[in-house]
Amino acid sequence: MKYEVLVDGHLHEVELERAENGYQCKVDHELFDLNVVMTARDVLSIVHQGRQYEAKREYSLQRETHIIVGSERFGTEVRDPRSLRSRTVTTAAAGPAKITAPMPGRIVRVIAAEGDDVEIGQGLVVVEAMKMQNEIKSTKKGKVTNLAVQEGVAVNAGDLLAVVE
Amino acid sequence: MFKRILVANRGEIAVRVIRACREMGIESVAVYSDVDRRALHVRMADFCEYLGPAQASESYLNVPKILEAARRSGAEAIHPGYGFLSENAGFARACREAGIVFIGPSPESMEMMGSKIKARQQMKKAEVPFVPGTDHGMKSVEEALSVAESIGYPVMLKASAGGGGKGMRLVSSSAELASAFEAATSEAQRAFGDPEVYIEKFIQNPRHVEMQIFGDTHGNVIYLAERECSVQRRHQKVLEEAPCSFVDPDMRRRMGEVAVKVGKTANYSNAGTVEFLVDSEKNFYFLEMNTRLQVEHPVTEMVTGIDLVQLQIRVAAGEPLPIKQQDIVLRGHSIELRVYAEDPDNNFFPSPGRITRLIAPSGPGIRRDTGVYEGWVVPLDYDPLLAKLIAYGENRTQVINRLRRALLEYFIGGIKTNISLFRRILLDPDFQAGRVDTGFLDRLLNEPAVADERTARRVPIVALAAAIFAQQPPPGAQPARNLDGLHAAQTATVLHSSANRRSGWKAAALSEGVGR
Numbered sequence: 238m239k240y241e242v243l244v245d246g247h248l249h250e251v252e253l254e255r256a257e258n259g260y261q262c263k264v265d266h267e268l269f270d271l272n273v274v275m276t277a278r279d280v281l282s283i284v285h286q287g288r289q290y291e292a293k294r295e296y297s298l299q300r301e302t303h304i305i306v307g308s309e310r311f312g313t314e315v316r317d318p319r320s321l322r323s324r325t326v327t328t329a330a331a332g333p334a335k336i337t338a339p340m341p342g343r344i345v346r347v348i349a350a351e352g353d354d355v356e357i358g359q360g361l362v363v364v365e366a367m368k369m370q371n372e373i374k375s376t377k378k379g380k381v382t383n384l385a386v387q388e389g390v391a392v393n394a395g396d397l398l399a400v401v402e
Numbered sequence: 403m404f405k406r407i408l409v410a411n412r413g414e415i416a417v418r419v420i421r422a423c424r425e426m427g428i429e430s431v432a433v434y435s436d437v438d439r440r441a442l443h444v445r446m447a448d449f450c451e452y453l454g455p456a457q458a459s460e461s462y463l464n465v466p467k468i469l470e471a472a473r474r475s476g477a478e479a480i481h482p483g484y485g486f487l488s489e490n491a492g493f494a495r496a497c498r499e500a501g502i503v504f505i506g507p508s509p510e511s512m513e514m515m516g517s518k519i520k521a522r523q524q525m526k527k528a529e530v531p532f533v534p535g536t537d538h539g540m541k542s543v544e545e546a547l548s549v550a551e552s553i554g555y556p557v558m559l560k561a562s563a564g565g566g567g568k569g570m571r572l573v574s575s576s577a578e579l580a581s582a583f584e585a586a587t588s589e590a591q592r593a594f595g596d597p598e599v600y601i602e603k604f605i606q607n608p609r610h611v612e613m614q615i616f617g618d619t620h621g622n623v624i625y626l627a628e629r630e631c632s633v634q635r636r637h638q639k640v641l642e643e644a645p646c647s648f649v650d651p652d653m654r655r656r657m658g659e660v661a662v663k664v665g666k667t668a669n670y671s672n673a674g675t676v677e678f679l680v681d682s683e684k685n686f687y688f689l690e691m692n693t694r695l696q697v698e699h700p701v702t703e704m705v706t707g708i709d710l711v712q713l714q715i716r717v718a719a720g721e722p723l724p725i726k727q728q729d730i731v732l733r734g735h736s737i738e739l740r741v742y743a744e745d746p747d748n749n750f751f752p753s754p755g756r757i758t759r760l761i762a763p764s765g766p767g768i769r770r771d772t773g774v775y776e777g778w779v780v781p782l783d784y785d786p787l788l789a790k791l792i793a794y795g796e797n798r799t800q801v802i803n804r805l806r807r808a809l810l811e812y813f814i815g816g817i818k819t820n821i822s823l824f825r826r827i828l829l830d831p832d833f834q835a836g837r838v839d840t841g842f843l844d845r846l847l848n849e850p851a852v853a854d855e856r857t858a859r860r861v862p863i864v865a866l867a868a869a870i871f872a873q874q875p876p877p878g879a880q881p882a883r884n885l886d887g888l889h890a891a892q893t894a895t896v897l898h899s900s901a902n903r904r905s906g907w908k909a910a911a912l913s914e915g916v917g918r
Contacts, residue, residue, distance in 0.1 A: 244861055244865050244868070247861075249862070249865040251866060251868075251869045253869050260866070264862040264865050264866060267862070269866060271866060273870060277759070278759070279758065279815060280761070281867055283863060283866070283867060285863065292863065292864070294867070294871045295815035295816055296758075296816070302868065302871070304867050304871070306860045306863060306867070307860065311860075311861075313868040314868075315869055315871075317872075339751045340752055341754055341755065366754060366782040367752035367783075367784065367786040369752050369786070371749070371752070394755070
């Protein structure tokens with residue numbers, strides 16, 4: 238099986254082939270013989286040249302897949318080149334910026350109004366969760382074309398708060 | 403001794419108190435709100451009582467409901483934990499009137515120490531050393547301006563009823579005072595229902611060192627050494643240790659004697675903490691007294707060998723302190739890390755949600771006081787403290803090494819935690835040398851994080867792991883909600899040719915069916 242794997246934004250070509258004790262694989266054409274067991278759901282123990290790595294997987298709040306090895310966390314995205322589901326990476330720089338809730342909470346204050354001109358880093362709404370109030374800031378300089386929330390409503394992580402164009 | 407104690411709290415501290423009760427042969431009663439029926443403290447208690455909706459004012463802060471729960475369950479005493487009603491003198495008095503023992507100081511002591519302004523007035527009489535400032539609330543911006551002028555900038559505005567950094571503002575010049583005054587009073591009003599704010603001189607880069615004291619109802623008060631609590635973010639403690647490497651035996655004795663004097667002036671019984679600011683010349687100033695058990699009490703337990711929660715219960719039952727001042731011997735060193743559900747890579751945003759994977763550290767010198775478990779959904783209604791990781795060792799260096807080792811074992815998946823922050827702190831040369839003050843963490847966080855040199859070697863492994871995982875069911879995938887936790891996949895599944903999702907499930911089902 239061939240995959241394209243993004244690790245922290247860098248693309249790697251991965252080939253996985255089953256072998257007697259695990260996998261014979263290639264990463265960017267370099268050969269890796271791996272002995273792999275799954276020790277628990279979302280936890281792999283990988284042995285490569287005698288060195289043991291524990292790799293854990295989880296989804297971030299933004300639904301990215303994170304792989305944790307040792308003390309380090311890596312953002313990853315796997316694409317199967319044959320799959321129709323393979324996605325292209327969207328670049329955030331161009332087009333309208335969608336400001337989403339980074340965590341579940343309640344909207345306690347709406348700072349900006351539709352039609353306002355805002356700078357990067359300017360507060361749009363305040364979300365309260367776990368007794369903390371957090372100002373959600375614009376990631377783009379432009380005009381607020383949509384404010385999707387009102388004071389008092391509950392939001393989930395990833396919910397649209399505002400659009401800045 | 404009591405037969406049954408109600409724990410008027412939740413999370414790790416409720417679990418901590420329930421553990422003490424069980425060790426003493428006392429039955430425990432947990433209380434819970436709508437979102438906490440599945441919480442760990444409810445699962446661990448002997449009895450439980452429902453309070454009401456998630457909102458604290460309808461549950462953990464609701465005095466009539468808690469007293470009713472105590473009456474219904476037949477509890478003879480209430481342990482308030484920390485936060486919630488723990489420093490509420492009205493609650494302590496209501497307990498007394500209901501014939502229930504409040505495990506803590508008397509309402510009179512709490513009232514004297516509870517208002518920072520009243521405490522200042524009393525402590526001044528007892529000649530306790532103070533940071534220059536006012537001992538009364540500011541009635542207007544004009545008054546605040548003239549006071550600030552007389553003690554000199556920078557100054558700190560503080561809420562009289564406050565704590566936890568709420569209603570606090572640093573003001574470095576007269577130009578900033580008016581807006582800071584307004585912000586502090588409105589924040590104090592929101593957080594504590596009392597807008598009163600007072601002024602103190604701001605000491606540059608102080609240490610925050612606190613002294614644990616303990617009184618009984620027979621007039622004895624002792625001190626149980628200090629805790630260093632300087633590692634803070636936004637005035638919230640993140641890491642605490644005992645003893646403080648900056649405090650020598652003579653300073654410890656002098657601070658301890660002042661703390662005992664504070665306790666005796668307040669006619670104090672049970673566990674209390676006297677907070678000091680310490681400047682670089684080792685001068686110490688009384689800051690405030692916390693009339694409750696502290697979050698960071700375990701580090702004192704580790705170095706003194708005394709179970710503070712059990713001692714609280716004994717003293718509340720009327721027993722005299724079983725130890726004298728000269729019996730207190732410090733041994734070794736201890737550090738506590740507060741594991742919060744917040745994202746250090748994203749401005750420390752809170753991160754409530756389901757814990758899909760929890761791997762707990764253990765081994766020599768490691769203690770973990772926790773309020774969560776795998777499968778638990780951390781609610782967004784309460785504070786983000788998940789657990790405390792506490793290490794003990796012969797000396798500070800060994801403790802740091804033990805914590806670094808334990809952090810590698812510790813994994814909480816599904817929500818974000820500040821675990822990675824602790825790796826940075828423990829590796830920092832200033833921290834390792836004991837050079838910390840209340841500005842330490844902000845300075846550290848402003849430095850760019852140093853990339854780990856092992857990263858390059860790990861990247862191909864990460865890429866391979868990602869591809870192998872892609873052949874498995876998605877992360878956190880599990881059956882129906884009410885089976886959470888029952889489905890902990892402890893089995894070691896050797897990966898067979900699982901080139902698609904279905905066979906991955908099949909392999910897991912097979913290995914679980916076969917069992918171990």
